[in-house]
Structure formats: C-alpha cells, structure tokens
Amino acid sequence: MAVEIDSEDPERFFVRGKGRYVDDIKLEGMLHLHVVRSPYARARVISVSGGITGNELRASMEAVGEDAGGEENTSVSFPVLATETVNYVGQPVAAVLGDDRYEAEDRADEVDVQYEPLTPVMDPERSLESGPIHRQMKDNLVAESVLGKDFKANAPIELEDTLRMARMSPNPLEPRGLVAAYDGSMLTVYASTQSVFSWREGLAGSLGMPEDKIRVVQMDTGGAFGSKGGIYPEYVVAAHAAMKTKRPVKWIENRYEHLMTTDQGRGVRAKMKVYAERNGKVKGLKADLLIDAGAYPVGGGGWVASWISSQLIGPYYIPKAYATSRAVLTNKVNLGPYRGAGRPEAAFFMERMMDKVADETGLDQAEVRMRNTTTKGWTTPLGRKTPPSKPFFNEALRAFKYSSRKKKEKLGLSLFVLVPASSGGESAKVAVKGGRVKVWMGGNSHGQGHGLFAKMLASKELGVPENLIDFQHTDTSALSSGVGSWGSRTAMLGGGAVVEASRKLKAAAKKKLGKRYSKARLLEGEYEAEAFFKPKDFLNSLGANMASARITKVGMGTIDEVVSYYDVGTPLTPYMVESQIEGGTAQGLGEVMYEQVLYSEDGQLLTPSIADAGLIHSTEMPKVVAMTGTHRSSLKHGAKGLGESPTIGVPPAATRALEVALGRRFSYLPIEQEKLWAVELPKE
Amino acid sequence: MNPPEFEYVAPKTVQEAVDLLKVRGEWAKVLAGGQSLIPLLKLRLASPALLVDIGKVPGLDYLAESDGHLRMGAMVRVADLNRSALLKKKYPAIHDASGVIADPLVRNLGTVGGNISHGDPANDLPAVMLASEGEMAATGSGGNRVIKAEDFFTDTFTTALAHDEILTEVRVPVPLPRSGGAYLKVEQKVGDFASAGVAVQLSVDRASMCTKVGIGLTAVGPTAVKAKKAEEAMLGKQVTDRVAVAEAAALAADAATPTSDIRGTAEYKKRLVRLLVARGLKRASERAGGKE
Numbered sequence: 003m004a005v006e007i008d009s010e011d012p013e014r015f016f017v018r019g020k021g022r023y024v025d026d027i028k029l030e031g032m033l034h035l036h037v038v039r040s041p042y043a044r045a046r047v048i049s050v051s052g053g054i055t056g057n058e059l060r061a062s063m064e065a066v067g068e069d070a071g072g073e074e075n076t077s078v079s080f081p082v083l084a085t086e087t088v089n090y091v092g093q094p095v096a097a098v099l100g101d102d103r104y105e106a107e108d109r110a111d112e113v114d115v116q117y118e119p120l121t122p123v124m125d126p127e128r129s130l131e132s133g134p135i136h137r138q139m140k141d142n143l144v145a146e147s148v149l150g151k152d153f154k155a156n157a158p159i160e161l162e163d164t165l166r167m168a169r170m171s172p173n174p175l176e177p178r179g180l181v182a183a184y185d186g187s188m189l190t191v192y193a194s195t196q197s198v199f200s201w202r203e204g205l206a207g208s209l210g211m212p213e214d215k216i217r218v219v220q221m222d223t224g225g226a227f228g229s230k231g232g233i234y235p236e237y238v239v240a241a242h243a244a245m246k247t248k249r250p251v252k253w254i255e256n257r258y259e260h261l262m263t264t265d266q267g268r269g270v271r272a273k274m275k276v277y278a279e280r281n282g283k284v285k286g287l288k289a290d291l292l293i294d295a296g297a298y299p300v301g302g303g304g305w306v307a308s309w310i311s312s313q314l315i316g317p318y319y320i321p322k323a324y325a326t327s328r329a330v331l332t333n334k335v336n337l338g339p340y341r342g343a344g345r346p347e348a349a350f351f352m353e354r355m356m357d358k359v360a361d362e363t364g365l366d367q368a369e370v371r372m373r374n375t376t377t378k379g380w381t382t383p384l385g386r387k388t389p390p391s392k393p394f395f396n397e398a399l400r401a402f403k404y405s406s407r408k409k410k411e412k413l414g415l416s417l418f419v420l421v422p423a424s425s426g427g428e429s430a431k432v433a434v435k436g437g438r439v440k441v442w443m444g445g446n447s448h449g450q451g452h453g454l455f456a457k458m459l460a461s462k463e464l465g466v467p468e469n470l471i472d473f474q475h476t477d478t479s480a481l482s483s484g485v486g487s488w489g490s491r492t493a494m495l496g497g498g499a500v501v502e503a504s505r506k507l508k509a510a511a512k513k514k515l516g517k518r519y520s521k522a523r524l525l526e527g528e529y530e531a532e533a534f535f536k537p538k539d540f541l542n543s544l545g546a547n548m549a550s551a552r553i554t555k556v557g558m559g560t561i562d563e564v565v566s567y568y569d570v571g572t573p574l575t576p577y578m579v580e581s582q583i584e585g586g587t588a589q590g591l592g593e594v595m596y597e598q599v600l601y602s603e604d605g606q607l608l609t610p611s612i613a614d615a616g617l618i619h620s621t622e623m624p625k626v627v628a629m630t631g632t633h634r635s636s637l638k639h640g641a642k643g644l645g646e647s648p649t650i651g652v653p654p655a656a657t658r659a660l661e662v663a664l665g666r667r668f669s670y671l672p673i674e675q676e677k678l679w680a681v682e683l684p685k686e
Numbered sequence: 687m688n689p690p691e692f693e694y695v696a697p698k699t700v701q702e703a704v705d706l707l708k709v710r711g712e713w714a715k716v717l718a719g720g721q722s723l724i725p726l727l728k729l730r731l732a733s734p735a736l737l738v739d740i741g742k743v744p745g746l747d748y749l750a751e752s753d754g755h756l757r758m759g760a761m762v763r764v765a766d767l768n769r770s771a772l773l774k775k776k777y778p779a780i781h782d783a784s785g786v787i788a789d790p791l792v793r794n795l796g797t798v799g800g801n802i803s804h805g806d807p808a809n810d811l812p813a814v815m816l817a818s819e820g821e822m823a824a825t826g827s828g829g830n831r832v833i834k835a836e837d838f839f840t841d842t843f844t845t846a847l848a849h850d851e852i853l854t855e856v857r858v859p860v861p862l863p864r865s866g867g868a869y870l871k872v873e874q875k876v877g878d879f880a881s882a883g884v885a886v887q888l889s890v891d892r893a894s895m896c897t898k899v900g901i902g903l904t905a906v907g908p909t910a911v912k913a914k915k916a917e918e919a920m921l922g923k924q925v926t927d928r929v930a931v932a933e934a935a936a937l938a939a940d941a942a943t944p945t946s947d948i949r950g951t952a953e954y955k956k957r958l959v960r961l962l963v964a965r966g967l968k969r970a971s972e973r974a975g976g977k978e
Contacts, residue, residue: 104688107730256687258729556872596874600948608948613878619789621876675874675881676954684935684960 021222024179024194025254032181035240035253036106038096038113039263040088043122043333043605044135047084052113053096056083059242078136080298080336082208082235088117089135089297090335091607092262094235099243099251122333122605126271126294129330135297142331144299147308150323150383155286157277161358165351166670167653168598169269169294171615172340174449176224177255178264180237182244189216189241194223196231196448197486198476204233205241220476223448227589228339229264230448231488257612265301265338266599269294270310272351277322282363282370286322289314289351293329294337301336303329306344313348315382317391317419317544318356318374323383333605339488341589342649349418353654354669357414357661367658368404371395371417388419389542394631398546398567401629412551414658416651420543420568422643423489427536429481430499432460432507434529439464439471443496444484444534446476450582450645452492455574456500459639463504465521482532490643493574494635495535501638502533541635543569543642547651550624551659557681559664561591561624561656568647569631572640576630579644583628586648592618593649594656598672616672689727692735696742700825700854703738707850708827710736716852717741718761718800721792746799746854749773755821755857756780760799768793777858778973779818779867779885783810786869789877802838803853805845805909808879811856812839812910813902814869817885818858826851839909862898865889866973870962871904874949880905881949882958884938886966888925890974896920901934901963906942906955913938916963925971935963 015021038053050056059082084095096113100106123132129142181192189211195201198218206213223230236253244251255264270293277286291311295303311325329337360370375392382388395417399405407413429444441456453473461468476484487496507529512519514527545568552562564587573579589597596616600608609615634640657668664680676683694717697703707714715734717723718741726732740746746761749770756777758767767773767784774781787793787801787810801811802822812835814820820835827850838846847853861867871883883904889897899920903911916938923930944955 104691107688108690258687614948616874619876674950675872676950681961683954683957684932684939684964685957 016222023176023224024181024192024221027181027192027221027252029181029183029250032250032252033099033101033243033247034103034106035236035243035251036098036100036103036110037094037236037239037253038098038110038115040084040091040093040095040117042088042117042119043091043124044120045088045117046120047086047088047095048116048118050085050096050113050115053098053109054083054239054243055096056081056085059083059239060085062242078138078299080300082238089333091605092259092335093297094239097239097243099247124332124334124601124603124605126292126330126332129332135331135333144295144303144329144331145305145307147311147327149308149311149325149385152324153286153322155277157285158280159278159359159362160275161278161355161362162273162275163354163358163669165272165274165354167268167270167347167350167593168672169266169334170340170593170597171261171266171599172227172229172264173260173612173615173617174225174227174229177257177260178230178234178236179252179254180240181250181252182241183250184245184248186248187215189245191216191218191237191241192221193218194230195220196223196226196488197445197484198478199444199484200232200486201237202478205237208233208238209241216478218478220446226448227341228267228343228488231339231486258610261599261610261615262607263335265336266296266334267338267340267343268347269337270347274351274355276355276359278359278363280363282359282365282373284318284320284359284374287315287320289325291325291327293327294332294334295329296332296334296336298336299331302338302343303331306337310344310347312384312386313345313419313421314352315384315386315388316349316352317388317417318352319376319380320374321383325384334601341586342646343489345421345646346650346653349416349650350654350671353416353418354657357658366408367415368399371415386421387540387542389544391417391544394544394569395546397631401567402548402565404548407550412659412663414549414551414655414660414662416547416655416658418545418650420490420545420643420647420650422494422541423491424494424537424541426485427534428491428495428499429484429532429534430496430503431481431530431532432500432503434507434525434527437470437525439466440474441471441500442474442476442480443492443500444476444481445487445492445496448487450492451575451578452487452496454578455493455497458574459497459500460504463501464508464524466525470525483534490645490647493641494541494637494643495537497574497639497641498537498637499533499535502535503531506533507531537637539636541642543571545569545647545651547655549652549655549659551663553663553680558678559660559680561659563625563627564591564652564656565627565629566648566651567629567631568644569633569642570644571635571642572632573630574639574641579630580628582644583648584626586645587626587652588618588623590649590652591622591624591656592616593671594653594660595672687728690730690733692727692733692737694737694739696739698743700740700743700852703740703743703852704825704827704850706736706738707852712849714738719763719795719797721788721796722800722804722806740852751860754860756860758798758856760797760853760855762798764793764796764798764801765790767798776861777867779814779869779887779970780858782869783814783885786810786871786873798856799853802856803845803847805839805841805843807842807907807909808905810869810871810880810883810904813883813885813904815856815858816902816910816912817900818867818887819900820856820858822853823855823857824851824853836912842908862889864891864974865898866970866975868966868969868973870966870969872958872962879949882906882944882955882962884959884962884966886963886970888920888967888970888974890925890971894924894926894971894975896923896925901938903938903942903959906944906959908943911941913941913963915941920967925967931964931967934967935960938963
C-alpha cells in the first residue's frame with residue numbers, strides 16, 4: 003500500500019498540475035477523518051460522547067495532555083483532544099471517520115459534547131490581571147525576558163511610541179494534511195511538511211511509540227510559512243485512527259480550519275523609547291514587549307519573548323539598551339512561527355523609531371539610519387552579534403538610486419539584520435546507482451524550489467550533468483537524521499550538506515577506483531554518502547528595502563513599487579531568489595494593508611474565510627524590483643539566508659512610504675482603511 | 687466544507703420549478719449561479735433537501751429594452767452586464783456595479799437574479815435597483831406579480847419573495863434624455879465586499895436642475911438602503927449646488943445604519959457614504975450631460 007512518488011524532479015511539474023500532494027493520495031480502504039471542534043473560546047467540557055474522544059486516546063497513549071499538571075507554568079500540555087476544558091474556538095474535541103469526506107462530516111452529528119461556557123481572556127493587555135486560563139497555572143504568564151541593563155538617560159531627544167502588529171495566519175496555498183497508514187508494526191505517515199524528522203519525533207512522543215516504528219514521508223508541499231514544522235493534534239488522531247482501524251486515514255485541513263486552528267504569528271505590542279542626540283545618533287533604547295501567546299504555553303510563547311527583544315537593535319550601533327518582554331496566554335489558537343517569526347516584529351519596531359527620529363530631527367530617513375550604522379561588527383547590549391552595516395547600507399542606497407528618487411517620490415526605507423536559524427545543522431545524502439545520482443536533504447522544499455540548487459550543487463561537485471540527477475522528497479527512512487526547512491536556513495545548511503555529501507561520495511569513489519577514477523566510472527558504480535553539516539560560522543546577513551507610495555484616483559494611499567536589496571551571498575538559483583522575494587513582498591504588503599486575524603470579545607473568529615483574512619491579490623501588487631548584494635558567505639558554496647528577508651524588510655519600508663505620502667504616523671499593522679485616505683472625509 | 691446530502695433537480699420551465707418549490711416547501715431552495723448558495727451549503731449554514739436549478743430553464747438570460755424598460759432575465763450573468771454596450775451607454779450605474787461585484791470568476795457565474803434575491807445588504811445590485819426605480823417580476827404558485835425594489839428587500843437575507851416564488855426578471859425604466867447614473871464602491875481590495883457603496887441615478891432638465899433622483903446604499907444597513915430624504919433634497923436643485931449636494935450627502939449618511947466590523951467603524955462608513963454620495967451625484971450628473 004505504499005504511495006508511489008515520482009522520482010523525477012517535481013519542481014517543474016507543479017504548474018502543469020502534475021504535483022503530487024498529500025490530498026492526491028488514494029489508498030485502498032482509506033478513511034477520511036473529520037475533527038469536531040469547540041464552538042467556544044473557553045468552556046468546561048462536561049461530557050463528550052461519540053466518535054474518537056480524548057478519553058479513548060488517553061487510554062492508549064502517553065502524552066495526551068491535561069493530566070500533566072505541576073508547579074511550573076510551562077508544564078501544562080496541549081491536549082490532542084480536549085477532555086476537561088477547551089481554550090480556543092476550533093480546538094479539537096472529538097473525531098469521526100467516513101468513507102469519504104462527506105460521510106465523515108455528516109458523522110459529526112453523532113458526537114455530543116456538553117459545554118459550560120466560561121468568560122474568555124481575549125486581550126493580552128488584561129491577561130495578567132485575569133485569573134489563570136489553566137487551573138494548573140498560577141497566572142497567565144508563559145515567559146518573561148529581561149535583556150540588557152536599565153540605564154538613566156540624558157539625551158536631548160526622547161521619543162516614545164506604542165507599536166502593534168496584528169496576529170496573522172500563515173495561509174499557505176495548500177493547507178495542512180496527512181495520510182497515516184499502519185501495517186501492524188510500522189506506522190507510515192505521508193505529510194505536507196517542513197520537517198519529516200520533527201513530525202516523527204512529535205508523533206513518537208505523543209503516541210508513545212519508538213521512532214523506528216514510524217516513517218514520515220514528505221509529499222509535494224504547497225507552502226507552509228511556519229505552519230508545517232511541528233505536529234498538531236489532528237496528526238496524532240489520524241495516526242491513532244489508522245492503527246485502530248487498520249485502514250489508512252486521511253485528514254486534510256480546510257481553509258476555515260486553517261484560520262481557526264493553525265498557529266498564528268505576530269500578535270505583539272511594543273512600547274519603544276529611544277534616546278537620541280540632535281544629530282540623529284541614537285544613544286539608548288528601552289523596550290517593553292507584550293506577546294499574545296494564545297491558549298497553551300507549548301506554542302511559540304515560550305521562546306519568542308527573548309527572541310524578539312534580542313533583535314531589537316537590528317543593524318545599528320546603540321550602546322545602551324534595556325528590553326523587557328512578556329508572553330501571556332489568551333483564549334486564541336497558539337502562537338506559532340509565521341514567515342520571519344519574530345524577526346519582522348523586531349525590525350518593524352526599530353525601523354518605526356528610526357523614522358520617528360528622522361521626523362523629530364528633520365534629517366532625511368536615510369541619513370538618520372546611516373549615522374546609526376556601524377563600520378565594525380559588534381555584539382549589541384541585547385546580546386546579538388551584528389555585522390558592520392554602513393558599507394552595505396551605502397551599497398543599498400546606491401542600488402535604490404535613493405537620493406535622486408527621493409526628490410520626486412514618496413519613499414520609505416528599511417535596513418535590517420537577518421538572523422537565520424543556522425544553528426542545529428542539516429543533513430543531506432547523495433547516492434549513485436544505475437547511472438544516475440539521487441540527492442536528499444534533511445530539510446526540504448515546501449515550494450521554494452530547493453531541488454534546483456541541490457541538483458546544481460551536486461552537479462558541480464561531482465561533475466555529473468544535472469539531467470542525470472534526481473532530487474528526492476525527504477523521508478525519514480532515507481536519511482539517518484535531519485532537521486527541517488525554516489528560518490532562512492536551507493540554502494546555507496541543506497546546500498552545505500549537499501556539498502559535503504557530494505565530496506564524501508567523490509572521495510569514496512576515488513579511493514575505490516584510484517587512478518581509474520573518471521566521471522563515467524563514477525556513474526557505473528554504486529556509492530552512497532550522507533553528511534551532517536553544522537557550520538560554526540557567523541551567518542547573519544543584511545538587507546534593505548525601499549518602497550514608493552502614491553495616492554490613487556479614488557484618493558487613497560497605495561504602494562506603487564517595492565525594491566529590495568538583500569545580501570544573499572552567492573545566489574544559488576537567481577530565478578528562485580527573485581520568486582522568493584516576490585512572494586515575500588506580497589506577504590509583507592498584505593501585513594501592512596490588509597491581513598490579520600481578528601476575534602470578537604467573546605472569542606469568535608471575525609475573519610473566518612480567506613477573503614476576510616485579507617490575502618493580497620495580483621490586483622493589489624505593486625511593481626517589485628528584486629536586487630541582491632552578493633557578498634559570499636564563508637560557506638563553501640557561498641550562500642546566505644533569504645526566505646524571511648521580505649517579510650522583515652517590506653513592512654517597515656511600505657509603512658513609511660505611506661506615512662510620507664499621507665502625512666500621518668502609522669504605529670499599528672495592518673493600517674486601517676480609514677487611515678489610508680488622502681482626502682478628508684466629510685465629518686458629522 | 688462539504689455539504690450534506692441533497693437532491694438536485696433541473697426543471698425545464700419556470701412553472702415546473704415553482705411546482706417543485708410548492709410541493710417541497712421550505713426545504714427546497716432555488717439555485718441560480720450558485721455563487722452565494724454553494725458556499726453556504728459547503729459551510730453547512732444552509733442545508734436544503736432539494737436544489738431547484740433554474741439554470742437549465744431556457745429563455746431567462748435576455749437583456750434588452752422593450753415597452754419602456756430595460757429587462758434583464760434572472761439568469762443573465764453579471765459578466766454579461768459588464769460586456770453590454772447598451773448598459774455602458776444608457777445604464778451606467780448598473781454597468782459600474784457589474785464591474786465591481788466580487789471578482790471575474792464570480793461575475794462569470796453569478797446572476798442578476800441571484801445577486802438581488804439573495805437579499806444580502808452587501809451585494810451591489812440591490813442599491814442600484816433602489817436608485818433606479820427597479821422592479822422585480824416573480825412567478826409563483828399564485829401567478830405572476832411585480833414587486834418594486836423598495837418593497838423587495840425586507841431584511842438581511844430576506845426578500846418579499848414567497849418560498850414558492852421565483853424571481854424571473856429584473857427591470858428598470860428606460861431613462862429620460864439627460865439622465866445619468868453611477869455606482870461607487872470602496873472595498874479593501876478587489877473582490878471584497880464593500881466597506882460602503884453608493885448608487886445614484888438622476889435626470890436633469892436643460893438648466894441642469896434635477897428632475898429625478900435615486901440614491902441607494904450598499905453594506906450600511908440590514909438591507910440595501912434607499913436614501914429617500916437625500917433624494918428629495920436634490921430634487922429641483924442644480925447638480926452643481928454644493929450646499930444641496932452636501933445636504934443630500936448628510937441625509938444619506940443619516941439613512942445609513944452600518945455596524946463596525948473588519949472593514950471599518952460605523953462612523954467611518956457613514957463618512958464614506960457622504961463622500962460617495964457627493965461623488966456619485968457629480969459623476970451621474972456629468973454622465974447626464976453626456977460626459978463620460
């Protein structure tokens with residue numbers, strides 16, 4: 003009952019409809035899973051009857067949650083299926099199976115859940131003064147971070163602002179999903195995923211099964227933006243159902259479920275204060291962040307507090323800084339990574355303050371930034387190692403033709419550091435058999451076309467033409483270990499691992515063949531090499547954006563053009579670099595003008611469809627100009643990170659351009675439509 | 687996102703369709719272009735036992751002037767309105783609206799009859815009908831009747847149609863010489879529902895004095911709103927009379943009862959109505975004077 007996966011390079015098939023996604027899988031006897039979800043943001047579960055329930059899971063598994071308890075706030079676990087309380091709209095409570103999706107959904111009627119609704123905690127500002135959401139916790143604080151040292155400031159300029167970024171749903175084109183199949187000993191999971199290895203680890207932990215009894219196979223994956231890195235309750239339930247029924251079980255998320263129950267990103271409020279000289283030099287920064295962590299401490303709330311605040315200084319030289327940060331619980335779906343995952347927040351907060359310094363001092367926005375750049379690398383008082391930013395910013399301004407364009411256009415700028423998720427390393431495997439080469443990476447493409455550079459790098463190392471190289475989906479049975487694809491890491495780490503594995507393979511072939519070694523003889527043999535690449539190098543890189551705004555005929559501000567200048571090191575596949583920038587620019591602009599997840603006071607989702615969620619269309623897209631600075635990294639193949647740069651750099655630049663065009667300060671994203679009017683609306 | 691089981695019938699005549707509706711009562715629902723009903727089925731917000739598809743009834747897709755009216759068969763697609771040279775020239779308010787309803791995919795399938803009989807205050811054609819003295823012709827088990835637009839929209843998702851009545855034709859009077867119209871809509875992005883929309887239809891005499899004024903509002907009340915006081919305020923006034931226009935715009939905003947939502951606050955939407963009424967009167971009057 004194995005799923006056949008096309009061994010040919012899948013990338014070029016997508017536009018012809020030949021991709022093979024998890025929902026394309028049809029297995030003999032396959033059942034469809036439908037999840038029954040909480041209609042309440044917060045309620046006591048009095049009883050659940052019918053379908054697969056949390057109590058059934060509890061009887062057969064280890065870590066199903068709610069029973070954990072304990073002294074520490076972070077010890078509350080996230081239940082697979084709720085049995086005692088529900089804490090966000092859409093939380094899984096039970097599951098039903100059917101021969102097709104229609105039947106499965108009909109069977110939801112067989113499940114009866116009795117709830118006693120409770121008053122939800124929706125506003126993070128009031129979370130700490132509200133009683134704890136979970137009875138096992140003493141309050142709603144998930145994480146607290148203090149970085150730097152408090153200081154007494156003595157500066158001629160003190161500027162304050164409260165900035166806010168709304169919660170965002172990742173919204174990949176393909177929602178989440180899986181097929182689970184069990185043959186009596188081995189559980190095989192076909193997944194739409196960013197990491198087969200973290201899925202395996204999560205499933206093993208939740209199901210109480212050894213990892214070697216679980217195989218996770220990646221299918222073509224249509225985007226993720228952070229939403230497909232870790233496991234979710236539905237995956238555990240589907241796996242349980244497959245083992246219980248001895249039939250394959252498919253679960254495919256629909257868009258409504260995605261908006262309700264897939265972890266959301268952003269949702270941060272920052273109180274920022276900068277101390278500056280009249281010449282625009284910033285001497286000190288104080289920040290206080292409040293992060294909406296959602297319903298369970300297992301979400302991103304735990305790590306994001308210090309992660310965002312550590313990056314606040316960005317590319318600038320600010321000698322004094324003090325940043326406090328708290329992540330608090332609310333009755334919303336968990337906080338999770340969304341393209342950038344903390345990096346865009348830090349950049350938006352700092353860049354908004356740089357623009358405020360420009361407005362206060364009357365200096366040009368580029369000049370203020372330039373005066374705060376550095377000529378030497380340094381470690382900020384918030385603990386981040388930062389590259390010298392002055393030469394790069396000069397390059398970017400020249401590339402933007404900023405000084406001539408600013409005379410006639412309404413421009414916004416941004417300058418930022420991309421801190422990639424480069425720790426932890428990544429694996430790759432290269433194999434030669436039957437005259438062809440196969441390449442695997444531990445963290446794989448979920449729409450970025452990683453296969454193109456993986457083949458290019460293997461081809462270069464082995465001297466074998468690309469048409470003899472097949473790029474493979476990641477599969478826990480093909481590699482001995484691996485990490486995953488996120489945090490702008492794969493070109494650097496996956497690419498580096500492909501280079502290393504190729505060199506290892508070549509060395510092995512040379513050792514075996516000795517002087518007889520040739521490319522042709524290499525292909526005649528059978529070789530295999532796996533490498534785990536873990537660079538010690540400092541891989542942070544710099545990026546800048548410029549946006550141009552104009553007023554439409556209707557009289558509203560809009561973005562006309564977005565230009566990027568990112569240091570991607572050696573661009574491995576320039577076309578894919580450009581595509582990444584285009585897509586990320588669309589998301590960055592969506593965040594500025596349209597996209598958000600909104601809840602009512604009683605915790606109901608006010609943005610339950612993709613139209614409400616505000617995704618940008620082609621009709622709203624401005625001209626996008628993608629330029630790259632190419633300063634090789636220290637890695638053998640010279641790559642630097644890219645994926646998250648546009649969602650970091652575009653929002654502050656576009657916000658500033660609109661601010662310049664409309665003459666009013668913007669502190670919250672997305673900007674409300676009402677505030678985008680250039681003409682004055684009649685008043686009562 | 688998958689509908690429960692339902693029966694589907696595609697009758698060949700309106701009478702057959704009406705008979706089915708009568709027999710099956712409230713459990714039957716008319717399917718036209720499906721652009722609102724199908725999503726409701728998929729979300730299980732509506733679960734009729736029977737869908738009566740009137741898409742296979744011949745002769746419901748005409749679009750022509752006769753007997754002093756522009757007559758639009760209920761099954762005319764929104765995209766066809768937008769392609770019509772006649773509408774562009776003589777019925778610009780309808781033409782404007784047909785270009786901003788949802789997105790091209792919806793317009794290709796969505797119908798005039800469906801857009802109106804769904805009773806959604808955020809749909810664009812109801813306000814146009816209220817501004818243009820529109821009438822709805824319906825066939826039911828009790829025979830045929832004609833309902834004026836201002837009597838048609840009774841509540842949110844509710845119209846004057848009985849459950850066994852089918853909207854067959856939507857019509858507006860052929861405009862007098864020196865008439866013009868406009869439909870203005872502000873949306874978040876293309877394809878979105880209106881934050882607010884305004885339809886204006888007017889006629890002027892040789893001295894540019896308004897002899898007829900219709901103003902309809904989208905997405906600012908439980909139904910599309912006919913701004914009667916605003917209409918009256920413009921009658922007998924020059925379209926260039928700034929004071930009169932401002933007065934009409936304010937009266938139109940008074941008639942609006944929007945709610946705050948993701949598209950903006952109630953107050954913002956009222957201010958938007960004022961802006962759009964003033965702009966709509968201007969554009970309609972320019973068109974009445976022959977200017978495009």
